[in-house]
Amino acid sequence: MNDVWTITRRLTPLRRLAVLDLINRTEVELGREALDENRRRGVIHDWPGEHWLKEDGGLRGYAHVTDTQVPCVEMCGGGLDQDLLAGVLAVHPVVDWWLRDSPGHAHAMRTIRLMTRPLPAPRVEVPEGARIRHFRPGLDDEAWLALNNAAFPDHPEQGEWSQEDLEARTREPWFDPSGFVLLEIDGELAASCWTKVHELHPDRPGEIYVISVDPRFQRRGLGRIILSEGLATLRSKGVSTAMLFVDASHESATSLYEHFGFEVAREDQILRFYA
DSSP states (O other): OOOOOEEESSOOHHHHHHHHHHHHHHHHHHTSOSSOHHHHHHHHTTOOOEEEEEESSSEEEEEEEOOSSSOEEEETTSOOOHHHHHHHHTTOSEEEEEEOSOOOOTTEEEEEEEEEEESOOOOOOOOTTEEEEEOOTTTSHHHHHHHHHHHOTTOTTTSSOOHHHHHHHHTSTTOOGGGEEEEEETTEEEEEEEEEEOTTSTTOOEEEEEEEEOGGGOSSSHHHHHHHHHHHHHHHTTOOEEEEEEETTOHHHHHHHHHTTOEEEEEEEEEEEEO
């Protein structure tokens, strides 16, 4: 088999189909996601990017490298390939590598935990003066972006969202505003919980996609309240298992999720390599 990886900035239509087929087959084999959601969306929507391919009578491997200050590599399946690493380091002097379901690696600079719990979950009472409602696309965009970016000022994935980022996700087939819960206090947006049902997964889990509390309203227990509302929304859709991803270094968020009965199901790691 040819182990040479090649690089391209744009996938041809046939290669796009081959990459999506490889991602889908890999997910069936592994029983979990094979590639980060945004990277998969980039293939689906034909966004330009740094695509690495290993072909030998067909597509045998795929990886995506982000156009960020420190490029981040993820290979379909979430593994580590030394030939690919050598090829990427010949182009970039330093890279981060997303390694899924492989804890304890010596090069790890971040650990990201997948946590799950069964539903239903205990409800938390909404305090007097607080209002729960659903997100209204086009009307709540500006207020929600301000809330989210204030809640995650330094987060590499969840911070610095733009209007374009939000609109791209609300146009996705899975988007459902009834699963996007907002909490207001005195007419101001104070917290939110955006949920996502993985309809194509055999177990149909529900994900706490983005949860945020405005720093001005912290230390009022709003994280517990809005998480409870998000879990109740998932349960109302017939979901029996909730899931979420959290950075292991985020101790307060981890404590909140553990309080709600979430347990670690898997650990992913981000490794840093230098040429």
